[in-house]
Amino acid sequence: AQTVTQSQPEMSVQEAETVTLSCTYDTSESDYYLFWYKQPPSRQMILVIRQEAYKQQNATENRFSVNFQKAAKSFSLKISDSQLGDAAMYFCAYSLNYGGSQGNLIFGKGTKLSVKP
Amino acid sequence: NAGVTQTPKFQVLKTGQSMTLQCAQDMNHNSMYWYRQDPGMGLRLIYYSASEGTTDKGEVPNGYNVSRLNKREFSLRLESAAPSQTSVYFCASSEEILLFSEAFFGQGTRLTVV
Numbered sequence: 001a002q003t004v005t006q007s008q009p010e011m012s013v014q015e016a017e018t019v020t021l022s023c024t025y026d027t028s029e030s031d032y033y034l035f036w037y038k039q040p041p042s043r044q045m046i047l048v049i050r051q052e053a054y055k056q057q058n059a060t061e062n063r064f065s066v067n068f069q070k071a072a073k074s075f076s077l078k079i080s081d082s083q084l085g086d087a088a089m090y091f092c093a094y095s096l097n098y099g100g101s102q103g104n105l106i107f108g109k110g111t112k113l114s115v116k117p
Numbered sequence: 118n119a120g121v122t123q124t125p126k127f128q129v130l131k132t133g134q135s136m137t138l139q140c141a142q143d144m145n146h147n148s149m150y151w152y153r154q155d156p157g158m159g160l161r162l163i164y165y166s167a168s169e170g171t172t173d174k175g176e177v178p179n180g181y182n183v184s185r186l187n188k189r190e191f192s193l194r195l196e197s198a199a200p201s202q203t204s205v206y207f208c209a210s211s212e213e214i215l216l217f218s219e220a221f222f223g224q225g226t227r228l229t230v231v
Binding site for chain 2: 042050093109
């Protein structure tokens with residue numbers, strides 16, 4: 001069975017600084033997706049960034065980037081120039097890549113990120 | 118666009134009562150999902166519907182039933198609510214025909230069973 005582990009229950013960063021959130025996963029599959037979701041106090045789940053396992057290049061979305069290490073099954077999220085609005089719970093998630101399964105997500109337990117002004 | 122709409126947003130039930138959580142999406146997505154989120158946990162999949170007319174169990178289906186009423190709507194029913202079903206429930210939808218499609222989430226329903 002696939003599992004996703006986030007070892008940092010809470011993290012804190014100073015505004016404008018950089019922070020890295022860790023995620024490891026376990027799977028025997030070779031074709032899958034990895035995601036980082038943000039959940040602010042409003043409870044809305046917002047997709048931050050995704051990575052296709054077959055792509056070697058790390059995904060980047062503005063201030064958000066990932067370090068995808070497929071052999072190590074590691075998928076960390078780097079937030080650069082942190083802003084107060086980045087404060088939220090961040091969830092790492094995994095899904096297989098075959099028909100009808102891409103929304104069938106397996107989530108880690110989350111990391112609560114605080115941003116200090 | 119409304120996206121994924123869940124009703125109600127909050128609900129308190131007594132043990133043994135039944136209720137149905139409603140979910141509708143206006144993005145013409147094929148696949149829909151129900152998740153639950155408990156404190157200190159990530160979301161866990163209860164049931165999903167890969168396409169209209171099909172439903173499948175997820176990780177934690179016990180105590181729930183679902184109905185894919187049409188392409189837009191996917192409801193979750195608790196026949197006899199238990200305190201262990203106190204949770205925040207999320208509905209999601211995605212396209213999933215050929216290429217990757219992002220899963221869009223509703224804003225959640227906070228359910229308390231007393």
